[in-house]
Amino acid sequence: MVGERIRSSIIEGGLPPGSQLHEVELAASFGVSRGPVREALQRLIQEGLLRSEPHRGVFVPVMSADDIVDIYLAREALEGAAVRRIIATARAATAYKALDKVVRSMEAAENAEDWKTVASRDLDFHTVLVASAESPRLERMFTTVISETRLCLSMLTSELQGRDFLVEEHREISEMIRAEDTEGAMAALTKHFDDAVVTLQRRGGDVEDGEAGEKAG
Template identity: 45%
Template sequence: MTSPTLQPVVQETTPSLIARQLRRAIGQGELAPGQQLNEAELSRRLGVSRGPLREAMQRLTQEGLLVSIRNRGVFVIEVTDDDVRDMYLARTAVERAAAARAIEVQAAHAGERLLEVVETMAAAVGRDDADALTEADVEFHARLVSLAGSPRLSRMHTTLMVETRMCITALETRYASHAFRLEEHRGIAEAIGRGDTAEADRLLRDHMEDALGRLQPAGEQPGR
């Protein structure tokens, strides 16, 4: 009998590997909003030819992280307040669907896996390490969606989380890491672990509204 823990090994193509690095660079602000991508420079830095680099850039253009302007070149998208609101609208929809599915198929296991990340967040709070807290925050949401077992939700969420990182980086004067995020995530994880779909859904919506409020200008925060 084949062990269920053994899965086929999937080798990523070169364009996929390049696209992953470009997503990371965009999310972390190394490739800044509005910046034009220089093919020759990127090809040199990544140690790849222009063919797979162009394919990777085309993928990110289709995802909406890059924009191609005729006769000018390819640019990183710029983050606006409308983009922030729309991105959180999409994230809320994806993560609510993922939470409901995770509860349906593996509630207790999903709760345990999410609480592992919460403990990482707690350690970051204890060290007063804002960067580590943010990384754990991102990991929590990525893991939540992965636990739904939906490749399509995961693909959509990957792009949304890159945009989330862009928002935090570009609007960092409006965003700060707060320890209260720890308890918000713990509550979501515990509700999922109990199989309490309604409570998990409510907590996720509240969490997204809070996050959006921190990224929006004063006076434009959503009503509660």
């Protein structure tokens, strides 16, 4: 319960990047001892949603441009492996059915201008993609990198309405998988990630410029 509430606060922006977390304060706010809080913080550090800095404490990470590139580099490697396994092991039809369901849900959320749900379905799509490969080790590795992606998307939610082709990008990936077109699916996945990196880096630059302006003011 403690871990889930802290996780939600981080992802939803209640604890913005750079925030420091204190065991004593969290324990008091949750009405629990420090033990469960310490355990929850350690779990979130392992997931990449928190960062422990020696002699300083525990913080919500601030994602740099290099962090964003590295996260999507890892995701492309993991999800690319999932795509190749899905197609090579005759799992394409089953994977497409699950992925198409998520794409339809994403499209409905986009039509309703519910950008928070659009972001959530985006993560669901990629989680389903990796799960469809039926590789426990790929899924285990993906768990950490998708948690760090959540931090990125908490910055990106307000930008999603500027990405007119977001639903179509996901639909193209799923259609390529259905067609068992490995090369096409990989190309669509790479383009999707490249677009996300550019948008996230632009958003990060805007935030830094804003903070610099506030300090100058």
